[in-house]
Amino acid sequence: MALNFDPFRELDRATEALLGTRQGPRLMPMDLYRENDHYVLSADLPGIDPGSVDIDVDGQLLTIRAERTLTTAENAKWIARERMSGSFLRQLNLGQGVDIENIAANYTNGVLSVTIPVSERAKPRKIEVAAGNEQETLTVKEGQKSVDA
Known part of the structure; x- marks a missing residue:
């Protein structure tokens, strides 16, 4: 049976085995794209128990955590x-x-799929343009005066 040999991966494994250390949280490969009025995040988490997946939002920070435990024979x-x-x-x-x-x-x-909707205020919209000598009033933010055209 032929196996690919990666000396750097083997060095990491040997160091972990000798020192009893464990690397920090691993990154999960993901894709992120926008489709119409929402974003879609797809993350590969093969072999992960769905009960160990934790997703939370704190302010504007989305955090995804997952845990994989492998069983081994003695x-x-x-x-x-x-x-x-x-x-x-x-x-x-x-x-x-x-x-x-x-x-x-x-x-x-x-595969974990997270759908993130775009807020109403961030969606594209059409602005109507008045033509000719029509009189219109522009409304501006609080604290400013309105302007008559």
Whole structure:
């Protein structure tokens, strides 16, 4: 059986095994795109128990946490061990243009999908332009005077 050998990965594993250290939270690969009036985030979390996935929003910061534990046999002699266990973490700054109250998430076949709606005030809209000698009043923000055209 042929296996690819990555000396850097092996060095990381050896260091972790010798020192008993564990790397910090691992990043999860993700895609993010906008579709019409919402954003869609898809993150790969294969082998993760859906009950261990935690998503929260604090202000404009979206945090996704997940935990993967691998079971092992006591007398196993490993030939290859490439599947990572431990905690996974991803944080995104959502900005001001999203509706944080209506974020929804779904976990299917090892992929976490988070739908983030765009807020009404951030959606594109058409501005009507008046033509000719029509008289119109522009309304401005509080504390300023209104202007007659």
